[in-house]
Amino acid sequence: MSTVIKNGTVVTADLSYRADVLVDGGVIVEIGQGLSGDTELDATGCYVMPGGIDPHTHLEMPFMGTYSTDDFESGTRAALSGGTTMVVDFALPAPGQGLHDALGMWHNKSTRANCDYSYHMAVTWWGEQVFNEMASVIEKEGITTFKHFMAYKGALMVNDDEMYASFQRLAELGGIAMVHAENGDVVAELSAKLLAQGNVGPEAHAYSRPSQVEGEATNRAIMIADMAGVPLYVVHTSCEEAHEAIRRAKQNGKRVWGEPLIQHLTLDESEYFNQDWDHAARRVMSPPFRNKQHQDSLWAGLQSGSLSVVATDHCAFTTDQKRFGVGDFTKIPNGTGGLEDRMPMLWTHGVNTGRLTPNEFVAVTSTNIAKILNCYPKKGAILVGADADIVVWDPEKEKTITAARQQSAIDYNVFEGKHVKGLPRFTLTRGHVAVHDGEIRTEEGHGKFVRREANNPVNKALSSWKELTSPRPVERTGIPATGV
Amino acid sequence: MSTVIKNGTVVTADLSYRADVLVDGGVIVEIGQGLSGDTELDATGCYVMPGGIDPHTHLEMPFMGTYSTDDFESGTRAALSGGTTMVVDFALPAPGQGLHDALGMWHNKSTRANCDYSYHMAVTWWGEQVFNEMASVIEKEGITTFKHFMAYKGALMVNDDEMYASFQRLAELGGIAMVHAENGDVVAELSAKLLAQGNVGPEAHAYSRPSQVEGEATNRAIMIADMAGVPLYVVHTSCEEAHEAIRRAKQNGKRVWGEPLIQHLTLDESEYFNQDWDHAARRVMSPPFRNKQHQDSLWAGLQSGSLSVVATDHCAFTTDQKRFGVGDFTKIPNGTGGLEDRMPMLWTHGVNTGRLTPNEFVAVTSTNIAKILNCYPKKGAILVGADADIVVWDPEKEKTITAARQQSAIDYNVFEGKHVKGLPRFTLTRGHVAVHDGEIRTEEGHGKFVRREANNPVNKALSSWKELTSPRPVERTGIPATGV
Amino acid sequence: MSTVIKNGTVVTADLSYRADVLVDGGVIVEIGQGLSGDTELDATGCYVMPGGIDPHTHLEMPFMGTYSTDDFESGTRAALSGGTTMVVDFALPAPGQGLHDALGMWHNKSTRANCDYSYHMAVTWWGEQVFNEMASVIEKEGITTFKHFMAYKGALMVNDDEMYASFQRLAELGGIAMVHAENGDVVAELSAKLLAQGNVGPEAHAYSRPSQVEGEATNRAIMIADMAGVPLYVVHTSCEEAHEAIRRAKQNGKRVWGEPLIQHLTLDESEYFNQDWDHAARRVMSPPFRNKQHQDSLWAGLQSGSLSVVATDHCAFTTDQKRFGVGDFTKIPNGTGGLEDRMPMLWTHGVNTGRLTPNEFVAVTSTNIAKILNCYPKKGAILVGADADIVVWDPEKEKTITAARQQSAIDYNVFEGKHVKGLPRFTLTRGHVAVHDGEIRTEEGHGKFVRREANNPVNKALSSWKELTSPRPVERTGIPATGV
Amino acid sequence: MSTVIKNGTVVTADLSYRADVLVDGGVIVEIGQGLSGDTELDATGCYVMPGGIDPHTHLEMPFMGTYSTDDFESGTRAALSGGTTMVVDFALPAPGQGLHDALGMWHNKSTRANCDYSYHMAVTWWGEQVFNEMASVIEKEGITTFKHFMAYKGALMVNDDEMYASFQRLAELGGIAMVHAENGDVVAELSAKLLAQGNVGPEAHAYSRPSQVEGEATNRAIMIADMAGVPLYVVHTSCEEAHEAIRRAKQNGKRVWGEPLIQHLTLDESEYFNQDWDHAARRVMSPPFRNKQHQDSLWAGLQSGSLSVVATDHCAFTTDQKRFGVGDFTKIPNGTGGLEDRMPMLWTHGVNTGRLTPNEFVAVTSTNIAKILNCYPKKGAILVGADADIVVWDPEKEKTITAARQQSAIDYNVFEGKHVKGLPRFTLTRGHVAVHDGEIRTEEGHGKFVRREANNPVNKALSSWKELTSPRPVERTGIPATGV
């Protein structure tokens, strides 16, 4: 049963051209003029693009005895609805828990996924078991990216020496280091001080995590990665300070990628000053929304290539869950949704304004991360042989975002009321048409885990350079000698 | 008569994979496993890459009643020998000469070319004729890139108002502005002062064009391009000051590309202090070689993407021609060779050290410029349908560069004695095997002119943004009014 | 007839301490405890500071057949009223006019000055006469600072080669180069384009001179000054781009000073969008007001020392004069007032907020410029032997600024309605009490011209460094030789 | 018994002028022409400058059961010999030891000092006792500056939360935070790795503390100080990365000072590659010497004001002590001398080259730190009433530095063989002529402790700004409410 996408313009990270795309057996089998198939999807007036990849989600994430409300079913349904065909979640070991053990729990959750997915492994504690399992997680599980939390002191946070040890291990194994970059010590101190001063509302969440605190941690992670000789991926880069640290690193030839979120690109800190507690609390996430100058910085980063990937950090809590934090902002669960809206919001504010070309849109929503994750061109490409993860994008289709008509399981949407122009006409996940002209036809459990290999070309190049420039002992005889 | 490249690893700007490549009728017709053809080229152990594109050459360039010594025949022969399959030369109108008229002269020279080529048009004076012909040069001739000299006062140099006018015209027409960025006024003043002080040797050429002078002009061109709303390509970016200006522009979202030369990446200013006048004079070019810190800056730019393209500015003069400047450095013809050595030198110092991945090597020698010039994927790609401009790169092949065995028509080589590892086993120009395992089989006149279209995606995006943010008049009634 | 200032706290750029100050014969004769004099001024609760120096005024400046409305009488009266005891005006030669000739005209205007003054000389054209007279202006007239306009094309503007020639001359003579930094070519082009588009209102004045245009010219002037080996003073630094260029220069050890105006520190571009044409036109000056981010940059520059001096560019035109430009913004006379309000506005927004210490306030309003101009400690100091140019500053005194009660001769005030806290109780000009607790007691013609010497320590140090690092010829024999 | 310094040129941070200086009772009593006194010192051809202040010494510092070899006697003798008249040492509490207790130990050591001195207090652990004693140390002991070690893990190092707590305490108390900025975790990891690789020589000390590690810590300390609202003083800023962090902070209006050492300004990392183990080991200090680019950065910082103070970190160990580290670089005692050579070396390489003016020399060797420490103008000034800590500087006096003729008690000198021009003719410590034309006439025990007050103007301004911009809660009613 083949499917042909007819009369569209293929748009990849590289180029745009008129062609039909023929899909069979879940993969792209032919690209060309005048193709035909069993089923025909009319892409007239549309762009045929690689489906989006969201490299940063937290579906059904354990939290205070409950879970983030979007699970792999509703979460991937929301993703597909917005043109995203792959998500990458984070497997989070509890303190002392083994990596494989944690992975097992995540594999259990993802069985209901509607689209393909992968995981990043989190390093939440350090010890010989973690050291050893890192190798097998890479080799046996095909997971090459390891996240480190520099915040959430007393919970997920690791210290500098643990980060160095883990980063060095990754350098040996050909993996990639990731960081949530905020100075956890300072966040904890500021939070305590704010609470003591009676600053208990959701706006104090933003006060407790100023951009300087993120910039500092980003800068620190970059230094540690450089010393360890490992490529670094900085998640949710939200501010100029962090972006500046990344730019400065890159201009010294370091291998660092930054990931702004669609929320930070389009929403600002004034949301926290809303008179409505619920409104503000629903926007609580870490890092918090920033001001317009930070937004401008992030957009310029996407334009210039100093930032590489747009993600969501989708971690959806209901209003009821958010209300755990009434009277104490530190108890508001951190996280917002975005999976369904990432691509339309980025298209509207990026491509329609002229900040990004359509090709750059594909790069930052799909192709760049596929390369970093080393699953390109299986993912992130419109090429023969690639998985048929495809979004047929209608640049004229419009809507106003509202929780009332969203796929996410929560009761609000941080983009409520935003008008978008540019939406999927069809979304295909490995050939299955999951979104058909506004109709959701997802298939629970269709999604498969995507294995990835270590040692991508950047790892290899960096290792060569580090070997070439490694410290050499001075050859001396008769130590000590005489002289000045 | 088809040709198949067997058993190699295809390496593009995007990815690397094992595949055979079948060529017929001058284009790539199939990529896959187990292909066969009339002729077979063994690529075992080799990388099959898009042929190099050198976007900056001056073949048979008129100079003081004579010409630069490499013409389109010897120049493109040298290019192919080193794995470069397309060159872009500069058509330089004389003062008052029309653009089409100048182009006619260049078309005459290029009839003997061994590989494909295109031109940039230079804007060397300003007037209504130039204004008008810019449109027809783009539309009829397929030339979309226009160079402006900010140096060579009294000859090629244009002033800021002329640059602004030309840049604005290009913004309307969807073209791209290029600049040779050095402050011509200051260069002229410094040169006069140096001569007056008795600083007449070739080292004074370097003294007369310090990096600050290049940085300033680069910064100025960027501002003018931003005001006019046109993308800017800065040729021969040789120093940190210019690179910094480009980085700063990019971090504000401006559309600017920088082009380091292989010479500036690998040779330094100490060459000018050589006791041998000939040695120093042979290295005289503008901008001159810089020191190690500038080199590090350029390499980091290639790694981070703040610089986009590696070129040569190939403009080869013999020792006899160089000696016009004995006793007066300002009379030494400016220019060095490099066409044959660009790719081996960059591979050796870039890929072999780990500074660049093989994919990044392809990007900066071929794919990036093909996209900028808007001739991708006809050029710069290993894709079905692309021109069969291919280099089969043997990473184990070594040689020591020497003028004694070069294709260039001049009597020396600025890379003399440099050892390189990584050389072409075969070079194909539109399917014709011009280099066959060390043997040169170029075909004079085989090369064809490459037309290009205006309005690439970056132009379109920039125009949208500039329109969106253009100045709007304040609506007032009863002008003037009363108040404070 | 001696005067003693009793019971105040002396505040200088260096330190604060309790002391009385005794004045006689126009100079400070004693500083200490328990002093007495013929007249006593009660400074209880006040700071006794060096009188302000405004290094940038245009009093009775010729313009379109008329003059800027504040002359040396009303201008210096306004100055004293606000605590400023010295102004430095610009002598502007007409095209072809000699420097001494122009100076004569300015000396004629200043006879009515109420406080001391000096001049900067403008270099508005270039030729042998200018070259020669620069020496005699410095030696005979005691004027060491020479201004160059990079804007006002067709009128005051000089080109890069003229700037280089003049800067080099100043390096020889031990003078200081000054620039009005905006790219005049681009301003002219943008202005023409805006007018053609029907953008004729005062807001188009701001559109025609974006911050990039100022940043570019600042960067260019810095490069030219560096090549010529002369210290550079950039007047009216209004934006981050210009400030960034200055910072970048300083971090390379270059000798550059930046001068923000009180207007740019406290007013923003939204003034130009006022519905009232008069309101907007009265704020027209070059550079125009900028946005909040630029303001933050300027304040940080004062805090960090990357900017050195706060001035006004006082050039006051009446509403009637402003209305020359109805229907064509390019005809609105450029300039605003500020002499009376500079110090109270800076104290209110700088010291009262904690951005500046009181000592830093003295530095940027008086001492720094006195050192740069080489008239310290005659001016800018509270030291025995210094001129008794003193302001007794009452930090509790408040007012709301209004044209209704100002000294300036014009009919409005750009700071109208601003509340200030911190005002002079007394202002002394060479011992004469010109402001006495709110009462103006200026004495027309009391002001004297302040001669200055060339070769201040920075000039000398820079010359040594430039000599040490100047280009040296390579010694060669048998030119040309043989080799590679 | 008065002393008059005749016929010299007084050079201060502000200005230079011809005057005699009369000293009596240990203070300056008159400055003027034609003064006379009981004793006359001929300053013909000399500069009469404030004596140097070295704010960073470790005299008789405990180490591995022994002490750094220069104690307060030999150390201050060396200081005076080189024109330095005050030193500031660090009181280092052992783990768990109270601040006052540690101070008592330091007061015992300093009884033999030949010149005045003060202390910084180190915060080497954190607890309620430290919190409480910080107040009494400031108020009762007159010590306002508190040092924090970010390196020396397991010994002196404090963590980020401890630093934040201490910095916040200092903000309340009006003190100043200081940091030794290197990432101690990473240094420890790198050291262990180097030893494991057989990199055991002194050059590995440099490898273990790359400039990135210092830059990171500097950046982190700046962020923490900003969050806590306290001014920050960064000791021994040795590299561009740290300097960049300081510049970046300052350009955002933060209150940070940087202190390069004379060693880092004039010596480079090649010293560690010396074939002679002793030669290399004698230069082991933290941070280690850097390369030429870092030196250039530091010099430019002094020129531009982004760096404020030149110190020595004088901590002198004999060759025998250094040899504790044969076979294990981590056991080489860290520290070099410099007290005697700081001023001649800085004059020679700074003033004689034209990088610094004589006034800037005074600023960075004396006046700036006196202001920061809040003991200006008692120290750091040539003013009536100031302590007669004076150096009469002969700019024509020359010598070659050698251990054979030094005051320091150790057996070598890291500046051995350097030729200097510019040396003290006389050095006065509170009126006592301790150096008389080459003859050392120090008086053991003459030195007194210098008390200092908290709340200098920068502290006050910063507190105002932080109060003005502190987080404010949003006023809400009916929490939570309804909405989006």
Ligand SMILES: [Zn+2]
């Ligand atoms: Zn996170």
Ligand SMILES: [Zn+2]
């Ligand atoms: Zn997350």
Ligand SMILES: [Zn+2]
């Ligand atoms: Zn050129």
Ligand SMILES: [Zn+2]
């Ligand atoms: Zn060229």
Ligand SMILES: [Zn+2]
């Ligand atoms: Zn001006």
Ligand SMILES: [Zn+2]
């Ligand atoms: Zn002006």
Ligand SMILES: [Zn+2]
């Ligand atoms: Zn230290």
Ligand SMILES: [Zn+2]
């Ligand atoms: Zn120390």
